[in-house]
Amino acid sequence: MRVNIYRQEFTYLVTLERRKAANTGLQFVGIRFWLKSHEDLHHSKADDDRSAVTFFADNVDDLRNLLETALRALDTD
Numbered sequence: 666m667r668v669n670i671y672r673q674e675f676t677y678l679v680t681l682e683r684r685k686a687a688n689t690g691l692q693f694v695g696i697r698f699w700l701k702s703h704e705d706l707h708h709s710k711a712d713d714d715r716s717a718v719t720f721f722a723d724n725v726d727d728l729r730n731l732l733e734t735a736l737r738a739l740d741t742d
Contacts, residue, residue, distance in 0.1 A: 668718060670698075670700065670718060673701070674700045674701050674716075675700070675701070676698075676699050676700060676701055678698075678699040679696060679697065679698055679699070680696075680697045680699070681694065681695070681696060681697075682694070682695035682696070682697050682719055682721075683695075684721065691723075692723075693721045693722065693723065694721070694722060694723075694724060694725055694728060695719045695720055695721040695722070695728070696719065696720050696728055696732070697717045697718070697719040698717060698718045698719075699715055699716075699717045700715065700716040700717060700718070702714075702715045702716055
């Protein structure tokens with residue numbers, strides 16, 4: 666799957682997510698990048714159905730390695 670996120674959709678809201686997979690007992694950690702969404706898409710002010718992209722890994726070190734790899738890719742140009 667390919668996901669394209671353009672600058673107009675960026676926010677600087679990034680959250681750490683901790684999830685426990687159902688029936689497996691495995692614990693995952695994720696980094697979630699929240700995206701902008703138009704107010705017309707929400708049923709009410711309490712409706713928080715914003716889009717986000719989350720990268721999950723087994724542990725924080727794996728996530729950190731992923732993000733560091735992405736930053737190095739920016740520096741190679």
